[in-house]
Amino acid sequence: MTGIAAASFFSNTCRFGGCGLHFPTLADLIEHIEDNHIDTDPRVLEKQELQQPTYVALSYINRDIGHQMESRLNRSTVAS
Numbered sequence: 001m002t003g004i005a006a007a008s009f010f011s012n013t014c015r016f017g018g019c020g021l022h023f024p025t026l027a028d029l030i031e032h033i034e035d036n037h038i039d040t041d042p043r044v045l046e047k048q049e050l051q052q053p054t055y056v057a058l059s060y061i062n063r064d065i066g067h068q069m070e071s072r073l074n075r076s077t078v079a080s
């Protein structure tokens with residue numbers, strides 16, 4: 001890893017779409033990303049699932065697993 005790559009790896013600056021906000025700790029940065037840059041709209045999430053993304057953020061799985069189970073149950077009982 002080059003010096004620049006290492007520096008960007010260890011800085012707590014948000015890299016989402018030119019956001020650029022800086023946070024004192026990695027935990028603050030992660031919380032910011034989860035709250036501001038990861039979609040939690042059920043319609044968007046469902047669309048993402050249908051597209052079968054090659055990777056999914058672990059925080060997405062942890063946060064929404066309960067909700068997904070609920071929506072799966074609803075989907076199987078409600079005719080569209």
Ligand SMILES: [Zn+2]
Pocket residue numbers: 014015016019020021032033036037
């Ligand atoms: Zn950000």
